[in-house]
Amino acid sequence: MTVTPTTVPxxxxxxxxxxxxxxxxxxxxxxxxxxxxxxxPEDKLQLIKVLSLGQVIDALETTTRTQRSAxxxxxxxxxxxxxxxxxRLLNVLxxxxxxxxxxxxxxxxxxxxxxxxxxxxxNEKISSEASGMLTHxxxxxxxxMADEYDDTCSTIFPLLSxxxxxxxxxxxxxxxxxxxxxxxxxxxxxx
Amino acid sequence: MDQPNLLPLVRSKLxxxxxxxxxxxxxxxxxxxxxxxxxxxxxTYVEQWSTFFTDLFILIRxxxxxxxxxxxxxxxxxxxxxxxxxxxxVADNMIKSARTYNAVRNTRDARVRDAVRERDAARINEAVxxxxxxxxxxxxxxxxxxxxxxxxxxxxxxxxxVDWGIRTFGSxxxxxxxxxxxxxxxxxxxxxxxxxxDRHSDNRATVVYLII
Numbered sequence: 355m356t357v358t359p360t361t362v363p364x365x366x367x368x369x370x371x372x373x374x375x376x377x378x379x380x381x382x383x384x385x386x387x388x389x390x391x392x393x394x395p396e397d398k399l400q401l402i403k404v405l406s407l408g409q410v411i412d413a414l415e416t417t418t419r420t421q422r423s424a425x426x427x428x429x430x431x432x433x434x435x436x437x438x439x440x441x442r443l444l445n446v447l448x449x450x451x452x453x454x455x456x457x458x459x460x461x462x463x464x465x466x467x468x469x470x471x472x473x474x475x476x477n478e479k480i481s482s483e484a485s486g487m488l489t490h491x492x493x494x495x496x497x498x499m500a501d502e503y504d505d506t507c508s509t510i511f512p513l514l515s516x517x518x519x520x521x522x523x524x525x526x527x528x529x530x531x532x533x534x535x536x537x538x539x540x541x542x543x544x545x
Numbered sequence: 546m547d548q549p550n551l552l553p554l555v556r557s558k559l560x561x562x563x564x565x566x567x568x569x570x571x572x573x574x575x576x577x578x579x580x581x582x583x584x585x586x587x588x589t590y591v592e593q594w595s596t597f598f599t600d601l602f603i604l605i606r607x608x609x610x611x612x613x614x615x616x617x618x619x620x621x622x623x624x625x626x627x628x629x630x631x632x633x634x635v636a637d638n639m640i641k642s643a644r645t646y647n648a649v650r651n652t653r654d655a656r657v658r659d660a661v662r663e664r665d666a667a668r669i670n671e672a673v674x675x676x677x678x679x680x681x682x683x684x685x686x687x688x689x690x691x692x693x694x695x696x697x698x699x700x701x702x703x704x705x706x707v708d709w710g711i712r713t714f715g716s717x718x719x720x721x722x723x724x725x726x727x728x729x730x731x732x733x734x735x736x737x738x739x740x741x742x743d744r745h746s747d748n749r750a751t752v753v754y755l756i757i
Contacts, residue, residue, distance in 0.1 A: 364678055368711060372688075375708045383715030 366410055370417075374432045381439040389446045395454055395480050402450065403483075408491045411444050415497055434503055441498045441509030448491055448513035454484035575619060579626035586627070587634060587653065591660045598665045601627070602672055618706055621676050625709040628669060631657070632716040669717070677710035 368380040388402065418437050422430075499514065501507045586597055604620045633640050635654040644650075661669075680703050687700040 361674055364674070364681060367681060368677075368707065371684075373684075373704050373708065376704065376711060379708055379711040379715060383711055383718055386715050386718050 381443050385443050385446050407447050412494045437506045445510045445513045451484045451488040455481045575623050583630040625713040628713045629716050673714050680707040
């Protein structure tokens with residue numbers, strides 16, 4: 355018995371299989387690979403790069419969301435559980451990248467929101483790459499956050515909490531001031 | 546019952562029961578066997594039965610004289626259940642934390658984990674992934690050519706094998722075997738087909754090319 359060099363495509367093939375139990379089992383297997391993987395940061399980053407899970411999850415999230423919009427109004431619980439599994443996988447991927455990047459999140463509250471990440475980790479190259487990969491999965495994270503079902507939406511909360519915990523207090527205060535000013539403006543319009 | 550007679554008994558019972566149209570007894574017997582063999586394994590590995598997994602792999606392969614072109618479905622499922630039970634017994638932190646601490650059991654679990662890691666981990670991984678790959682290919686073929694109730698039943702059987710295979714892979718991949726799994730992932734050249742990401746090929750899909 356030999357292992358062919360197509361193990362990664364095999365896992366990704368099964369991640370999008372028509373059988374729901376197979377998809378769920380594969381997403382759990384990938385989650386365990388990412389979360390309890392290699393201890394060395396370089397090896398962990400290499401593993402994540404090889405898997406390219408961010409792009410795969412992005413494509414699958416788009417596909418499942420589109421299918422749900424095009425489908426009937428009845429809830430397909432199987433497909434919802436699959437979206438939850440994808441959300442959990444993205445969450446773990448993001449947390450591992452955040453560990454590698456050891457990011458501190460800065461948000462500028464100008465007219466256009468600009469999201470930048472800078473790293474504090476001693477190994478600049480690893481942190482820089484991990485930060486870049488983390489930035490790329492943030493839009494997907496927001497898509498899950500915007501999901502109408504609470505179970506799917508809540509799968510990425512740990513990652514979101516991790517990212518927001520790096521936001522400095524003055525910036526939180528500035529953000530709150532901005533939100534309050536928006537709310538005040540809207541309430542004046544209503545009156 | 547001694548070791549040389551046990552595995553042929555397992556094979557004969559599972560094979561003949563698999564011929565019956567009602568496979569409930571086969572499933573019940575398989576689950577009982579997997580639990581019993583797991584307990585037997587934990588008592589006899591490595592000192593008394595060092596070739597446990599090697600003997601099991603021999604059962605999984607089709608006999609040369611048989612007309613079966615692929616791996617025996619029932620023995621494959623038995624193998625997966627055994628590995629899952631062993632993983633659950635010695636490596637699953639959730640199950641272990643639910644038990645009252647016992648120093649003897651803790652020592653045994655560590656001994657078994659180290660022994661499997663050292664001796665059989667790579668071969669177990671190869672076996673699981675090979676059976677899953679074979680099953681995936683069969684699924685694809687049956688879905689293309691399917692239609693009859695017999696092929697639907699066969700497809701259900703293959704889906705079950707692939708499902709349990711992936712669950713088995715997931716049960717140990719976070720444990721000791723990650724280095725070996727990752728090493729095998731990184732070897733060679735592989736390409737991800739865009740249609741493998743999207744079951745409905747009309748949608749846009751990300752194309753990922755991984756070449757190492």
